[in-house]
Amino acid sequence: MIPTLIVLGLVFGRWWRLLLPGVAVGWPVVLILSGAIGFERGLLGAIGLALANAIVGVAIYQAASWLVRRAARDTQVPPRRGAVG
Numbered sequence: 001m002i003p004t005l006i007v008l009g010l011v012f013g014r015w016w017r018l019l020l021p022g023v024a025v026g027w028p029v030v031l032i033l034s035g036a037i038g039f040e041r042g043l044l045g046a047i048g049l050a051l052a053n054a055i056v057g058v059a060i061y062q063a064a065s066w067l068v069r070r071a072a073r074d075t076q077v078p079p080r081r082g083a084v085g
Contacts, residue, residue, distance in 0.1 A: 002053050009057015014065070016058045023054045 005023065012019045027050040031037045037046060 002049075005050050005053035006057040006060075009054040009059075010061050011057075013058040013061025016062075019058065020051060020054060023050050 005027070008019065008023065009016075024047055028037075028043055028047055031043070031046055032039070037043055
């Protein structure tokens with residue numbers, strides 16, 4: 001289950017402000033409906049771990065995005081021949 005939430009963070013890391021509340025609400029629903037856990041004290045721990053795993057995925061996405069943007073900014077592209085401007 002841990003890789004599922006990390007992958008969600010990687011895929012939807014750009015929209016982390018929507019993803020994290022969605023994980024906090026959606027993951028407990030999945031656990032309860034699947035019968036893996038009921039309404040008990042452990043549910044709060046499951047929510048915390050789900051958020052932590054999603055945050056790891058988001059952090060990896062954000063770091064990779066930052067590196068790509070920085071590499072693109074540092075790369076100089078020569079102007080095309082015949083280009084106006």
